[in-house]
Amino acid sequence: MNDAQGRPSRILLLGGASEIGLAIVAALPLAPDTHLILAGRNLAQMEERAATLPCTVTTTAYDATALETHRDFADTVFADADIDLVISAAGILIPQSELDRDPQRAGELVQTNFTGHVTTLLAVTRHLRNQGHGTLVVLSSIAAVRPRRANFVYGASKAGLDAFAQGLADSLHGSGVRLLLVRPGFVTGRMTQGMPPTPLSTTPDRVAAAVATALTTTTATAVWVPRALAPIALLMRLTPRVLWRRVKR
Numbered sequence: 225m226n227d228a229q230g231r232p233s234r235i236l237l238l239g240g241a242s243e244i245g246l247a248i249v250a251a252l253p254l255a256p257d258t259h260l261i262l263a264g265r266n267l268a269q270m271e272e273r274a275a276t277l278p279c280t281v282t283t284t285a286y287d288a289t290a291l292e293t294h295r296d297f298a299d300t301v302f303a304d305a306d307i308d309l310v311i312s313a314a315g316i317l318i319p320q321s322e323l324d325r326d327p328q329r330a331g332e333l334v335q336t337n338f339t340g341h342v343t344t345l346l347a348v349t350r351h352l353r354n355q356g357h358g359t360l361v362v363l364s365s366i367a368a369v370r371p372r373r374a375n376f377v378y379g380a381s382k383a384g385l386d387a388f389a390q391g392l393a394d395s396l397h398g399s400g401v402r403l404l405l406v407r408p409g410f411v412t413g414r415m416t417q418g419m420p421p422t423p424l425s426t427t428p429d430r431v432a433a434a435v436a437t438a439l440t441t442t443t444a445t446a447v448w449v450p451r452a453l454a455p456i457a458l459l460m461r462l463t464p465r466v467l468w469r470r471v472k473r
């Protein structure tokens with residue numbers, strides 16, 4: 225349970241080296257005995273990236289594409305104690321041209337960004353429901369709103385994740401468990417390295433600050449970063465197809 229000052233006792237970060245995920249953790253009120261569990265593929269890298277966080281950090285192996293392992297994974301991480309906050313941040317971005325050449329890579333992207341979240345979050349949610357408390361933070365994207373021709377496999381994977389998370393949030397209503405959906409635009413950082421920023425691009429720290437603020441409320445269900453993306457998303461949905469297909473990136 226969160227302590228009297230609202231600090232989570234145990235946090236699970238899926239995609240434990242994620243720049244945005246670690247920025248979110250850093251933006252939260254942490255106690256020295258807050259236990260952060262970093263779950264990912266490269267244990268040494270996760271430890272290195274979390275070295276400056278003022279809390280207790282442990283690492284555990286987790287592969288979003290290993291669907292058959294997710295139930296046991298969830299049973300293991302919840303075995304010791306309740307978890308107050310789960311951040312689902314595993315993801316990959318691969319240029320569409322590369323996916324056009326290699327459809328198997330497209331399958332890996334969908335498995336990482338969508339299917340792996342479904343199996344993991346359903347397994348995790350079973351434990352959160354039993355606890356009767358806890359928060360899930362799911363990293364969606366503006367790309368989920370309407371897939372663009374320049375990035376449609378990534379967009380489709382995020383659209384699937386976004387729809388799944390909305391349904392999961394509704395199914396959790398009244399359970400004491402909450403889901404916060406985060407929809408950033410272009411975030412300058414490791415994932416987008418070498419790509420020219422788009423208008424309204426943001427940073428991991430700004431995404432983290434918006435998430436930390438939303439978590440202080442009890443009502444927020446979704447966060448757009450920056451906030452101006454919410455009306456833009458509406459315009460994106462309403463744009464006639466004949467114009468939408470001309471969007472270059």
Ligand SMILES: NC(=O)c1ccc[n+]([C@@H]2O[C@H](COP(=O)([O-])OP(=O)(O)OC[C@H]3O[C@@H](n4cnc5c(N)ncnc54)[C@H](OP(=O)(O)O)[C@@H]3O)[C@@H](O)[C@H]2O)c1
Pocket residue numbers: 238239240241242243244245263264265266269286287288289312313314315316336363364365366407408409410411412413414415416
């Ligand atoms: N950056 C953006 O512009 C942006 C915008 C909107 C939404 N998002 C979403 O935000 C989330 C975090 O992105 P980020 O910017 O923090 O990128 P990041 O720093 O590249 O983090 C992504 C994390 O996912 C992990 N990962 C990839 N494949 C995995 C797998 N099969 N199993 C377990 N972990 C895996 C990576 O671990 P490895 O080091 O092992 O690869 C890495 O730690 C992603 O879901 C992304 O799609 C990002």
